[in-house]
Structure formats: structure tokens, C-alpha cells
Amino acid sequence: MATTVGLFGTLGAVGGASAADLVEVNVGVRNDAGRSAAKRAAAEVKREFAFDALTIRVAPAAAANLENNPNVRYVEENGTMEAFEQTTPYGVDITEADLAIDDGDTGAGVDVAVIDTGIDAQHETLQANLGEGWAAVDAACTTNCGGGGPGGGGGNDIDECLADWDDDNDHGTHCAGTAAAADDGTGVLGVAPEATLHAVKVLACDGSGSFDDIAAGIEWSADQGHDVQSMSLGADTESSVVADALGYAADRGVVMVAAAGNSGPCTDCVGFPARDDRVIAVSATDESDALADFSSTGPEVDIAAPGVDTLSTVPRDEYAEFSGTSMACPHVSGAAAQVIADGTTERDAVRTALLDAAEDVGLDESEQGSGRLNVADALGGDDGGNAAPEIDDLAVSEVETDDGDAEFDASWAVSDADADLDAVELTLVDDTAGATEDTASESVSGDAASGTTRLVAAGDDGSGNGYTVELVATDTEGASATDTATVTETEDGGDGGDGETPPAVDEFVVTDDSNPNWSRHAVEWAVSDADGDLATVTSEQLTDGGSVADAVSSGASGGSASGVDDLESRRTSVTEIRLTVVDDAGNETVETRSV
Known part of the structure; x- marks a missing residue:
């Protein structure tokens, strides 16, 4: 009984303070004696580590005593750390x-x-998005550039240049972060967080650059096939060599964005190249x-x-607020990247x-x-996640009849990622007369549907007219997709005008693997x-x-043939794929698919 009372008495002496008075500390020990001392002092052992430390709840006086114990390495308050949360700049x-x-x-x-002073080669929220860079003037390290801020204020005196295009001024890195800082939970969020950034260093550490260096940077970027050039730079006077470079880039489809300049308040004072x-x-x-x-x-x-006062990245792993049209420019450059990634690739x-x-x-x-930039609206706005239907297949074949009508079977397949298909509407148009001959509507639902619909041009007795079938698929939210297919009527319901049957398209499937460049x-x-x-058989991009x-174009013979054609064109706005099959008698059948 005495032992029991003594035990509780010891605990009471050490931890006699109320639970509210206890402190939570991490104790590092040198040996088993230190570990035992910490446990004896503890009102509660919260955690023991495999290494020489433990976390305890203890009276403040007992914690102080542990600090003086030669078998204890340290006693620290069990503080907290917080995630470095990502900030969305205004x-x-x-x-x-x-x-x-x-x-x-x-x-x-x-x-x-980013045609500027360079980009920090190791920034925590830019590095993942950095592609190949180039420098007209090498980055300067620990030079006497003057220090003191972006642009004309002088360099940042970085200790080590990690690339010749590293940012020795801050300005280019700040612009890069606004355009495309990664959505990785750290730092800031950029407008286009998965675009690839390319540092094109044409400005020295003092924020200035010669006309020829800037022209060379524009030229190099255009030669690499870059989609967007962001230029937060300018001058009051124009430069012919820079203007030539702008034309060179424009001819290669580059979208160019530039800061208007910081000469305000003023009127009619936009700088060049803006x-x-x-x-x-x-x-x-x-x-x-x-x-x-x-x-x-x-x-x-x-x-x-x-x-x-726009918040963005600066070397190294730092963030700062800068002001200027230089900071406005990369918002638009990032937005241009978003539009291109969304499928609009032609620069105009x-x-x-x-x-x-x-x-x-x-x-x-x-x-x-x-007006003021609106990125979501430039991409068509937020439609609540509703995806438009897709037309997976549309093929038209003539039905042989002897009733004086031209009849066609349209086989189709549609799908919708949101599983809210509503209707499929088909229209048969006589291309020669420009008249609608027949329409039909099919109710559909779910995420996919297919079928064959008969369309009739009444009274057509086999004149060899060309027809177009248009299919429109809609969903319950009103979103739609359209595709067309063409077919030529044969004489007498299947006998061509020269006594031969034209060829038929049995399968026509297009797989789109386009990107902003191709x-x-x-x-x-x-x-x-x-x-x-x-x-x-000929496949064409239109x-x-x-x-x-x-x-x-592929040669074919006999009664049937099949194949796969790979089509590609650089920086073109392809809207249709056309398939043409021709026989030895010169009869041809043409079908198209919208892309």
C-alpha cells in the first residue's frame, strides 16, 4: 500500500499541475538513462521514436529539470508547421x-x-514548366549591376548562374510566374499552369537590351515553333530590325503579346513593339x-x-508584388496559351x-x-461541366429501288461524356437543286446511341444527283454537334450512267491526334x-x-480494299477530312467527316 501511495505521490509531485498547465515537449536523449528520466518526468508519453527522442506532456518545472539533465540532448516545445499554401493572385x-x-x-x-531578362532556372513553382531557353546576353552573377529591383532598377545579384538564360534581374521570372506558374500547391498560381515556359534572355541585368538582341530572341523563338511570345519590354521609338523579326514570327503563326508601356498618364503613347x-x-x-x-x-x-501590385515569382523561390504593364502582359500571354490549348491555333x-x-x-x-481580359469567356465560359455530344460515325449508302425514288440509308453513332443525349436529327439535301428532300428525327438517351435511318428523295428517277446528309446530335442541355456525309445517286437505283456501279465507302473513321502545333x-x-x-482512294485534310x-492517295484494285492514312499539317485550321474513292470507269464516291 505504501508503494502505491508513493508511486502516486511521485507522479503528483512531478505532474501536480493541472492538465491545462502541462506543456508538450520533444525530448532528445543521449542514452537509456535519459529516456528513463524523461518517462519519469512525464505526465503522459505521447510518442516514442525509433531514434533517440520522445514526445511527452509534462509540468513546466519538470521540463526545466530535464534541460539540465546531462543525459538529455534537448528539450523543445512541440511547435507546429503549416503547409506553404498556394496563393491565387488577384x-x-x-x-x-x-x-x-x-x-x-x-x-x-x-x-x-518569355522574351525578357530570363527566368529563374530553379524556382520551386516554375521549374516543372521550364523548357529549353536561349540567351542573347549571358546572365551575370554577383556583378555590380546596381541592385534594387526589376526593369531599369538594376540586377538582383544572384549568387550563381545556373544557365546562360538565368534571370539576373527578377523581371522575367515575375512575368513567367504570372503566365504559367504551376498548380502544385506552392507559391502562386499562373494563368496557364501547364504551359511550357521558355526563357529568351534578351535584356541584361539592368533591364535593357539592344534592338538586335531582341530581334534575335524573337527569331530564335519563332524558329523553335513556340506558340506565344510574351514581351514585357518596349521603347518610344520603333526599330526596323525588330519589326522585321515581328513579321518573321507572324509568318510562322506566333501569337505575340506586348506591354503597352509605362508612360502614363498620357494619350497616344503606346510603345513599340506593342x-x-x-x-x-x-x-x-x-x-x-x-x-x-x-x-x-x-x-x-x-x-x-x-x-x-501583382504577386508573382522572383529568384530564388521568392515572391514579390510588382506593378507595370509588364505585369499585365503575361496575363494575356497565358490566356493566349489557354485558347491555343483549347483548339484555336490560328494566330488571328x-x-x-x-x-x-x-x-x-x-x-x-x-x-x-x-476590355479587360476574361480567360474563362475566351474559352467559351464555364458551362457547368456539360460536354457537347460527339458524332463517332456517319455513313450513307444508296438503297436500290424501282419505285422512282432515290432512297438512302444513313448509319450513325453518337456519344456524350455527360450521358445526356437527347436527339439525332438528319436532313437530306439535293446538292444540285439546293433543296431539302427529307428530314428525320431519332430520340436517343444515355452516353451512346447508334442506328440506321432511311431518307428518301421522292420522285428522283436516277438522275445521278449528289446528295448531302447532315446529322445534328443534341443533348438535354442544348449542346450539339454536327457532321455531314455525301453520296451520289446512281442511275436506275444502282446502275451507273455508264453501265457501271460506283464504288462504296464501307468504313470511314477519323482519329484526331492534333496539338497546337500540328x-x-x-x-x-x-x-x-x-x-x-x-x-x-484519297484521304485529304480540308x-x-x-x-x-x-x-x-493509295492505289486500289479488285472489289474491296482497306487501309489507314496518316495526315498532318503544321499550324493549320483543319475542319474536315474528305475521303474519295474512284473506280477504273471514273465513277467516284466522296464522303466527309467534320473534325
Whole structure:
């Protein structure tokens, strides 16, 4: 009994304080004696580690005694750490780039060249997105550049240059972070967090660069096939060599974005290259959508974006707020990457998408251009996650009849990722007369449907007319997809005008493997001919204007043939794939697929 009382008495002496008075400490021990001393002092042992330490709850006085025990290495308060949470800068929020990112738009696969002072080669939230870089002037390390901030203020005196295009000024890294800082839970979030960044260092540590260096950077980037060039730089005077470089890049389909300049308040003072009509000129606004007092303005301003106290990356693994049209420019560059990744690749179309979606914030046109940038609207807005239906197959074949009508069977297959298919509508048009001959509607539901629908051109007695069948698939939210297929009527319901049956397309499947730089399609086909005299099969990519971007032609013979054609064209807006099969008698059958 005495032992029991003594035991509790010892605990009471050491831990006599109330539970609220106990402290939680980590104790590092030198040996078993130290571990035993910590346990004796503890009111509660919370955790023992495999290494020489344990966590205990203990009275403050007992903790102090442990600190003086020679068998104890340390006694520390059991503090806390917090995750370094990612911050969404207000510019990403106000332009609704965060909504686009939440909807799955990240700019993946698009190359953005930051033509500037370089990019930090090791920044925690940029490194994953860094691609190949280039320098017209090598980065300077621990030089006497002057220090003291971005742009013309002097260099940052980084201790070690990790690449010749490393950022020795801060300015380029700040712009890069706004355009494409990764969505990785650290630091800040960029407008296009999966775009690939390319440092094109044309400005020295003091923030200045010669015309020829800047022109060389534009040229190098264009030669690499970059999609977007972000230029937070400029001058009051124009440069012919830089203008030539802009034309060189424009001819290669590069979307160019530049800061309007910081000459404000002023009128008609947009700097160069922003005022070049091949470049998207960006003015600066603040968190309230007011014009920044430093922003240059004029008729050349195309769009406005946040540029006051914008938070972004600076070397090394640091973050800072800068102001300037330089900070507004990469918001638009990142948005251009988003639009390109979304499938709009032609440079003028990208510009149109950005300007058409810009939000009027009540400024003069010379101040905001088309309005303040809205990334989500440039991508079509947030439709609540509803995906449009897809048309997986559409093929049309003539039905042989002797009733004086031209009849066709349209076989089709549709699908919808949201499983909310609603209807399939088909229309038969006589291409010669330009008249609608027949329509039909099929109710569908779920995530996939297929069928064959009979369409009739009444009273057509075999004149050899061409017909087009249009299929429109809609879902319950009103989203739709359209495709067409063509067919030529044979004489007398199956006998060609020269006494031979034209060939038939039995299978025509297009697989789209395009990216922002290339339009790539695999065309899987199977054809047949009742007369056994197949001649050629040709697959073609057609642009929006109807021109042929690429074509593959294969010889064929006998009554049937099949194959796969690979089509590709660089930086073209392909809208249709056309398949043409011809027999030895010159009869041909043509079908198209929208892409």
C-alpha cells in the first residue's frame, strides 16, 4: 500500500499541475538513462521514436529539470508547421483564369516564350514548366549591376548562374510566374499552369537590351515553333530590325503579346513593339478595374489586364508584388496559351477569341481596348461541366429501288461524356437543286446511341444527283454537334450512267491526334466496288476555307480494299477530312467527316 501511495505521490509531485498547465515537449536523449528520466518526468508519453527522442506532456518545472539533465540532448516545445499554401493572385482571379483551370483548362502542350531578362532556372513553382531557353546576353552573377529591383532598377545579384538564360534581374521570372506558374500547391498560381515556359534572355541585368538582341530572341523563338511570345519590354521609338523579326514570327503563326508601356498618364503613347498591328497591346488595370495611372494608352491598345501590385515569382523561390504593364502582359500571354490549348491555333483567331471575350469595365477604348481580359469567356465560359455530344460515325449508302425514288440509308453513332443525349436529327439535301428532300428525327438517351435511318428523295428517277446528309446530335442541355456525309445517286437505283456501279465507302473513321502545333489525323477506311474495278482512294485534310492541307492517295484494285492514312499539317485550321474513292470507269464516291 505504501508503494502505491508513493508511486502516486511521485507522479503528483512531478505532474501536480493541472492538465491545462502541462506543456508538450520533444525530448532528445543521449542514452537509456535519459529516456528513463524523461518517462519519469512525464505526465503522459505521447510518442516514442525509433531514434533517440520522445514526445511527452509534462509540468513546466519538470521540463526545466530535464534541460539540465546531462543525459538529455534537448528539450523543445512541440511547435507546429503549416503547409506553404498556394496563393491565387488577384489577377488570376479577376480574369477568371482560375475558373478555366478548375474546368480542366491548363494550357498544356503550348509553348510560351518569355522574351525578357530570363527566368529563374530553379524556382520551386516554375521549374516543372521550364523548357529549353536561349540567351542573347549571358546572365551575370554577383556583378555590380546596381541592385534594387526589376526593369531599369538594376540586377538582383544572384549568387550563381545556373544557365546562360538565368534571370539576373527578377523581371522575367515575375512575368513567367504570372503566365504559367504551376498548380502544385506552392507559391502562386499562373494563368496557364501547364504551359511550357521558355526563357529568351534578351535584356541584361539592368533591364535593357539592344534592338538586335531582341530581334534575335524573337527569331530564335519563332524558329523553335513556340506558340506565344510574351514581351514585357518596349521603347518610344520603333526599330526596323525588330519589326522585321515581328513579321518573321507572324509568318510562322506566333501569337505575340506586348506591354503597352509605362508612360502614363498620357494619350497616344503606346510603345513599340506593342503598337505594331501584329502584336496584341496590353494596358494595365488595378484590382478595381481602374486604369493604372502609369499605363500608356492610345488607339493601339487591344486589351487590358491586371498590372498593379501583382504577386508573382522572383529568384530564388521568392515572391514579390510588382506593378507595370509588364505585369499585365503575361496575363494575356497565358490566356493566349489557354485558347491555343483549347483548339484555336490560328494566330488571328486566337487574337479574336481574346478580344471578343474581353469584359467592358467602363474605360475608354484607348485605355482598355476591347476590355479587360476574361480567360474563362475566351474559352467559351464555364458551362457547368456539360460536354457537347460527339458524332463517332456517319455513313450513307444508296438503297436500290424501282419505285422512282432515290432512297438512302444513313448509319450513325453518337456519344456524350455527360450521358445526356437527347436527339439525332438528319436532313437530306439535293446538292444540285439546293433543296431539302427529307428530314428525320431519332430520340436517343444515355452516353451512346447508334442506328440506321432511311431518307428518301421522292420522285428522283436516277438522275445521278449528289446528295448531302447532315446529322445534328443534341443533348438535354442544348449542346450539339454536327457532321455531314455525301453520296451520289446512281442511275436506275444502282446502275451507273455508264453501265457501271460506283464504288462504296464501307468504313470511314477519323482519329484526331492534333496539338497546337500540328493538325494530325489517322483515317481508317474500307471501300468496295460491285464491278470489281477499284482504282484509287484519297484521304485529304480540308481547311476552313476549303483548301487541301495534306493528302494521301493509295492505289486500289479488285472489289474491296482497306487501309489507314496518316495526315498532318503544321499550324493549320483543319475542319474536315474528305475521303474519295474512284473506280477504273471514273465513277467516284466522296464522303466527309467534320473534325
